[in-house]
Amino acid sequence: MSVFVVLKAGVLSTLQDQGRVGYAHLGLTQGGPADYVSYRIADLLLQNQNPSCQIEVSVGGLSLLALTDTVFCVTGTQMPLTINGQPKTLWQSHRIKKDDVIELGFAKSGLRCYLAVAGGFKLAKDFGSNSTVLREKVGGIAGAALQQGQFLPAASTYRPLLWALPEKYWPEFSNPLELGLIPGYQQHWFDESQWQQLCSTDYQVSALYDRMGYRLQGEPLLYQSRALLSEGISYGAVQLPPDGLPIVLLNDRQTLGGYPKPGVVLARHAAALAQRQQGQQIRFYKIELEQLEAHQQEQHRYWAELSMDFRSLC
Amino acid sequence: MIQLELAGENGLILYLPAEISGKNLNQLQQLQQQIRLLLGEQLQELLPSYASLLIVLKPAHQGVLAIKALLEQQLTLSATVSEQQGQLVLLPVYYHNAWDLDLVAKRAGLTTAEVIELHQAMEYRVYAIGFAPGFAYLSELDARLATPRLKSPRAKVPKGAVAIADRQTAVYPAESPGGWNILGLCPTPLFKPENTGTAETLMPFVVGDRVRFQSINREEFLALGGQLPRELC
Numbered sequence: 001m002s003v004f005v006v007l008k009a010g011v012l013s014t015l016q017d018q019g020r021v022g023y024a025h026l027g028l029t030q031g032g033p034a035d036y037v038s039y040r041i042a043d044l045l046l047q048n049q050n051p052s053c054q055i056e057v058s059v060g061g062l063s064l065l066a067l068t069d070t071v072f073c074v075t076g077t078q079m080p081l082t083i084n085g086q087p088k089t090l091w092q093s094h095r096i097k098k099d100d101v102i103e104l105g106f107a108k109s110g111l112r113c114y115l116a117v118a119g120g121f122k123l124a125k126d127f128g129s130n131s132t133v134l135r136e137k138v139g140g141i142a143g144a145a146l147q148q149g150q151f152l153p154a155a156s157t158y159r160p161l162l163w164a165l166p167e168k169y170w171p172e173f174s175n176p177l178e179l180g181l182i183p184g185y186q187q188h189w190f191d192e193s194q195w196q197q198l199c200s201t202d203y204q205v206s207a208l209y210d211r212m213g214y215r216l217q218g219e220p221l222l223y224q225s226r227a228l229l230s231e232g233i234s235y236g237a238v239q240l241p242p243d244g245l246p247i248v249l250l251n252d253r254q255t256l257g258g259y260p261k262p263g264v265v266l267a268r269h270a271a272a273l274a275q276r277q278q279g280q281q282i283r284f285y286k287i288e289l290e291q292l293e294a295h296q297q298e299q300h301r302y303w304a305e306l307s308m309d310f311r312s313l314c
Numbered sequence: 315m316i317q318l319e320l321a322g323e324n325g326l327i328l329y330l331p332a333e334i335s336g337k338n339l340n341q342l343q344q345l346q347q348q349i350r351l352l353l354g355e356q357l358q359e360l361l362p363s364y365a366s367l368l369i370v371l372k373p374a375h376q377g378v379l380a381i382k383a384l385l386e387q388q389l390t391l392s393a394t395v396s397e398q399q400g401q402l403v404l405l406p407v408y409y410h411n412a413w414d415l416d417l418v419a420k421r422a423g424l425t426t427a428e429v430i431e432l433h434q435a436m437e438y439r440v441y442a443i444g445f446a447p448g449f450a451y452l453s454e455l456d457a458r459l460a461t462p463r464l465k466s467p468r469a470k471v472p473k474g475a476v477a478i479a480d481r482q483t484a485v486y487p488a489e490s491p492g493g494w495n496i497l498g499l500c501p502t503p504l505f506k507p508e509n510t511g512t513a514e515t516l517m518p519f520v521v522g523d524r525v526r527f528q529s530i531n532r533e534e535f536l537a538l539g540g541q542l543p544r545e546l547c
Contacts, residue, residue, distance in 0.1 A: 024361045024370070026517070027447040027487075027505070135490055136447050136505075184320035185327060208469070212491075227462070227480045229332055230442065230451055232361035232368025234321040241493070243466045254490070256363055256444030256451070258463065258479065264322030293377060296323065 002067050002151040003117055009148050010061030010104065015121060015140040016114075018051035020129035024255045030235060031131030031139060032251050034058075034211050034274035035112055036267070037171070038076040042116035044307060045073045045093050047160040052120025053130040055146065057113040060106035062146075064115075066096050071118040071160055077110025077173050077275055092164035092313065093118075110173030110275045119156030133252050135212070162313040169306055171272065176281035179248070179269045180295070181238060183286065185261035186228070194223050195286065198262060203246065203282040211252040214273055216282055220244030223260075230258040236270035237261050238284070246284075250274055266295065316345075316389055318382050321368060324358075324375065326382055328367040328389075334453045334481065338365050339441060339522065344392050352388055353381065362521070363442040364451065400440070400523035405485060405500050407434075407476045407527045408535035412545045413496035418461050418478065430529055432456045433476075433497060438483060438525045448487035448505030448517045452525050455481040467493035472543035474499045476527065483527075500527075501540030 006013075016039070019032025033039030033056055043052050055062065060079045073093040074081050081088045082103045088094055090113070096102065104113060123130055123141065132140030141150055181199070190198070203218035221244040233239070237249045239259040248265055249257075250273070265273070266287070273282070287295065317329040328345065330338045342362045349369060350357060356375045361368040375381060409415065409430045419426045438452035445451075455478055463479045468491060471477070475486040477494035486492060487504035505517060519525065530538070 022359055024359050024368075025443065025521075027444045027449050029446075135488065137488075138447075182320055182322055184322065187319070229334065229364040229366070230445065230482070231327065231363045231366040232321070232444070234325040234327075234368065234370070236322055241463075241466060254445040254449075255361060256442060256449075259493075264320070264325070267323060289379065292323065292379065296377065 001153060003070050003154040004064040004066060004152045006063075006146050006148055006150045006152070007065050007101065008061060008063035009146045010057055010063075011059035013055050013057045013062045013146040014132035014134070015053055015123065015130050015146070016056045016132060017053040017130045019131050019251065020127055020133075020139070023127050024232070027255055028127055028136060028138065029133055029252050029255055031129065031133045033114060034251055035076060035114070035271045037271050038112070039114045041091070041165060041306070042073055042075040042114045045075070045091070045163050045165060045310065046071060046116055046118050047163075048116070048118070048120055052116060052155070053123065054114045054116040054120065057104055057115060058111055060104050060113070062104045062115065064102045064152075066098055066100045066102070069095070069097050070154065071095055071162070072102070072116060074104065074113050074115050076113035077107045079107045079113050080105035089164070091170055093160065093162045095162065109277070111277055112275060117154050118160050119154050119158050122153050122155035135252060163310040164313055165306070166309055166311060169309070171275070173272070173275040176283065177269070177272055177276060179273065179282060179284050180266040180287045181263045181284045182266065182292065183263040185237065185263060187262050189226070189260050190223060190262050194221060195262070197221055198246070199284050199286050201283070205276050205278050205280045205282060206245075207278050209276070209278065211250060211274070213247050213249040213253055214276070215245060215247045217245055221246070225260065228258045228260055230256045233257050233261075234264050236265040236267055238263060238265060248273055268299065316386070316391060318386055320378060320382070323378055324371045324373060326369045326378065326385065328369065328385070330365045332365050334364050334441060336439070339439070341391060342367055345389060348389055349385065352384065356381070361444065363444065364453070400520065402524045402526065403519045405502055405525060405527050406530040406534065406538060407498045407500050408530055408532060408540065409498035410546065413475070415497050418459065418495050418497065421461060422458050424458065429459060429497070432459055433478070433483065434527050434529060440519050440521050440523045440525065443517070443521060446487060446490050449484055450504070450517075450519055450525070452483045453481060455483050457481065461495050463493040464495065467491050471496065472499065472545070474501060474540060476500050499535065499540060499543070501535050501538035
């Protein structure tokens with residue numbers, strides 16, 4: 001059953017589930033939510049049992065008409081949210097009735113929101129996933145971004161309890177971002193002074209940033225480039241082309257590539273990077289191997305605490 | 315000799331000697347079987363290339379350092395590897411100097427006709443599929459044509475672009491950014507997203523197959539369903 005019809009698609013709204021797994025060896029990229037932290041919180045808020053298919057709204061401008069009663073929420077950057085013109089809060093679930101209109105304005109800072117519905121959107125999958133990858137024309141509806149007039153079916157009519165996420169967990173996307181870099185790949189192609197430069201340069205997000213990757217600008221890191229056989233690229237990998245300007249590769253990255261990589265950014269930092277816009281400040285810091293486990297434990301703690309902290313709304 | 319490096323908190327990359335060889339191709343197949351057995355449910359995906367294998371772990375794993383230690387201890391390289399021959403696939407190419415053909419020729423000290431001749435003369439093997447759906451890494455290019463990647467990648471490479479980088483060649487299945495040197499255009503569709511299922515129905519080739527290029531003219535390119543990009547209109 002359709003729960004919404006798209007009144008306005010906005011700048012770039014795409015359907016995303018947890019991503020496409022098991023097809024990388026055929027060249028199909030991962031896709032999935034660019035900010036998986038906000039995406040995951042949306043599912044927790046709605047008590048969805050599995051990672052659901054949600055709408056990733058980039059920049060803003062989405063408007064939906066409800067065709068049935070349901071429960072939904074919006075997480076991510078602070079885009080003005082209204083139901084029938086009444087301002088509503090992000091990071092909490094809302095009951096909505098047939099004929100209600102949901103509107104998302106434009107983000108002042110940050111880039112993306114996640115609009116999730118109880119039970120998740122239910123559409124035919126391409127290669128095991130609903131995640132839209134525009135470049136590959138797979139996922140979503142016909143491999144494209146949402147269009148005005150499209151109907152969006154949901155998986156169930158399940159009515160979860162209304163929950164809210166306390167404000168202390170709301171992320172801030174306007175501040176400078178520090179990316180924890182785990183050395184790996186061609187880490188030894190870069191000597192100590194080059195590592196030092198990489199971790200002390202003030203970079204900015206360049207004009208070239210999207211779901212595929214973020215190209216940074218700043219003082220170029222000059223190094224002796226060598227030929228490298230193309231190899232598999234991880235989510236968050238930092239690639240350094242001969243021009244010396246780092247590119248952080250994200251969800252829609254190419255699966256293989258041949259530029260040297262000093263390492264890979266922590267997943268949660270890569271997700272935070274995907275919320276940044278042109279000109280925002282970025283720095284790298286090196287994660288020592290001994291610290292890696294502590295970082296993982298901190299992550300487990302974060303999710304465990306957050307999951308216990310939802311406030312019940314009546 | 316097996317070498318492992320971290321590829322983030324959920325990944326490892328395994329390296330064999332940095333060479334393009336049938337030996338690597340076959341050894342990587344065997345290593346994939348071993349890794350599947352060793353990691354079982356912790357394994358999310360394996361992504362082989364010429365001399366490397368990216369091992370992606372599911373988020374709930376025992377720790378990337380523990381898994382690295384396990385693989386270093388348990389993986390073995392087989393001494394004997396057999397050469398297997400795949401099927402032969404012919405790909406037509408409309409060579410054109412709208413992109414990097416002149417630059418490649420100049421760098422090699424050859425005429426463009428000689429570059430085209432050398433590019434067609436070799437029989438290539440599919441060593442990996444990746445970068446984009448249906449993007450097959452073909453080797454090995456004649457050493458005289460070896461050309462480094464562009465210093466800064468192009469924002470838009472046209473669909474069907476036949477390109478070279480170092481001693482590799484490939485066809486871009488769809489418009490995308492890319493840093494390879496473009497020699498011409500291939501009209502054959504290399505990835506059909508409407509087909510779901512196996513590699514065989516998705517793409518005209520699989521890893522291990524052989525590929526040859528054949529020069530065609532503009533009329534033949536159009537007759538075969540090729541679409542001219544903006545640069546040639």
